[in-house]
Amino acid sequence: MTLSVDARVRAGSFDLDVRIEASAGVTVLFGPTASGKTLALRLIAGLVRPSSGFVRAGDVTFDEHGTFVRPSARGIGYAPQHGALWPHRTAREHLEPFANAARTTELLALVDLADCADRKPFALSGGERQRLAFARSLARDSKLLLLDEPFSALDDDARVRMGDVVRSHAERGATVLFVTHDREEARRLGTRFVTFAAGRTEARDTL
Amino acid sequence: MTAFWVSLRIVLPALLFVVPLGAALGLYLARGRGMARSIVDGLVLVPLVLPPSVLGYGLLLVLGREGTIGALIERWFGARLVFTSAGASIAVAAVALPLMAKGAEAAFARVDRELEEVAEVNGLGRAATLRLVTLPLALPGLGVATTLAGLRALGEFGATLTFAGYSSHTATAPLEVYFAMQQGDDSRALALSLALVAISVVAALVLRRWSRRA
Numbered sequence: 001m002t003l004s005v006d007a008r009v010r011a012g013s014f015d016l017d018v019r020i021e022a023s024a025g026v027t028v029l030f031g032p033t034a035s036g037k038t039l040a041l042r043l044i045a046g047l048v049r050p051s052s053g054f055v056r057a058g059d060v061t062f063d064e065h066g067t068f069v070r071p072s073a074r075g076i077g078y079a080p081q082h083g084a085l086w087p088h089r090t091a092r093e094h095l096e097p098f099a100n101a102a103r104t105t106e107l108l109a110l111v112d113l114a115d116c117a118d119r120k121p122f123a124l125s126g127g128e129r130q131r132l133a134f135a136r137s138l139a140r141d142s143k144l145l146l147l148d149e150p151f152s153a154l155d156d157d158a159r160v161r162m163g164d165v166v167r168s169h170a171e172r173g174a175t176v177l178f179v180t181h182d183r184e185e186a187r188r189l190g191t192r193f194v195t196f197a198a199g200r201t202e203a204r205d206t207l
Numbered sequence: 208m209t210a211f212w213v214s215l216r217i218v219l220p221a222l223l224f225v226v227p228l229g230a231a232l233g234l235y236l237a238r239g240r241g242m243a244r245s246i247v248d249g250l251v252l253v254p255l256v257l258p259p260s261v262l263g264y265g266l267l268l269v270l271g272r273e274g275t276i277g278a279l280i281e282r283w284f285g286a287r288l289v290f291t292s293a294g295a296s297i298a299v300a301a302v303a304l305p306l307m308a309k310g311a312e313a314a315f316a317r318v319d320r321e322l323e324e325v326a327e328v329n330g331l332g333r334a335a336t337l338r339l340v341t342l343p344l345a346l347p348g349l350g351v352a353t354t355l356a357g358l359r360a361l362g363e364f365g366a367t368l369t370f371a372g373y374s375s376h377t378a379t380a381p382l383e384v385y386f387a388m389q390q391g392d393d394s395r396a397l398a399l400s401l402a403l404v405a406i407s408v409v410a411a412l413v414l415r416r417w418s419r420r421a
Contacts, residue, residue: 045328071328078328084321088343097331097339140330
């Protein structure tokens with residue numbers, strides 16, 4: 001799926017002029033803290049509206065003038081920055097609304113949480129919570145994945161393993177937008193790069 | 208004891224109406240925006256700030272036998288609300304609804320929007336998000352709101368007396384306290400009052416527990 005964004009978006013006093021062209025593969029959104037990377041993901045997810053411009057995915061216009069596709073109908077898998085896990089639901093119950101029992105078990109194993117299936121977020125470590133949020137974003141096997149610093153709390157080994165999961169998902173045809181401010185992680189995962197600075201974006205082939 | 212049965216027969220049907228409607232209003236007030244939300248917010252508060260007798264008089268003007276809607280109800284259905292438990296339920300509901308709505312608004316406002324957003328972006332529709340995320344997280348707060356509305360309903364006096372009047376069908380515990388006193392039956396007034404105090408104390412303890420969880 002080809003994602004195409006050319007839009008202006010405002011959050012408080014911050015203005016972002018965002019241009020992203022992404023197709024199957026891992027496109028890394030790279031830049032310092034508070035440079036608008038999260039805002040760009042929220043725009044694509046439909047959680048904020050652009051003041052002008054458009055967001056398109058394949059032949060579908062997500063957002064432009066009067067057209068607005070609801071977030072739930074965009075076919076997106078999404079892991080927000082701090083996980084946003086549901087405190088009242090166990091790890092397994094985070095995946096069940098999106099996947100059948102077999103796929104749920106498979107996903108929990110994939111992110112090394114098979115032993116934590118019946119634990120609620122408060123009983124999980126920071127890394128386990130991030131892996132659960134990541135698993136939830138994979139549950140529907142979406143063709144468009146938005147991952148906002150999904151592995152910032154993981155140790156190096158786990159980062160590499162989860163990175164491999166992201167890459168294999170992309171190799172099966174998914175368009176992945178991966179936000180990070182870790183240059184090494186960006187280079188390891190990215191096939192294309194969009195850098196963020198001073199409210200603007202720039203597309204690059206290398207970082 | 209009869210007075211408490213009458214109270215229950217009036218309060219419970221009122222709550223069956225107040226709890227879902229108040230929760231829905233609370234959700235709208237917590238999530239809605241703009242002018243329409245402000246107007247609804249203002250209207251919801253009116254019964255809370257009006258003297259109950261004025262509210263009861265207003266109900267009488269609209270739903271009483273001479274009232275615009277009351278006359279139609281009597282003509283079409285041959286039913287009247289004044290001096291009936293249904294009438295008392297309406298008075299009680301009108302007084303309790305704002306407490307339920309404002310309590311529910313606070314309960315829903317405390318639910319982190321991001322927890323709902325992540326559900327929606329990952330593909331859950333609004334109804335599923337409400338069922339799986341919003342309602343379970345708001346539940347303790349909704350429990351507090353229901354208890355407050357229920358207690359207000361149980362203690363309702365002014366609007367009930369003004370609109371539904373005093374009859375065997377509408378003689379709730381608070382009304383009975385007043386009329387027992389008027390008739391010089393102090394022991395009955397005291398017994399009913401103590402029972403109401405006991406219910407309030409128990410409810411306050413339950414509220415404390417739920418408030419901590421909310």
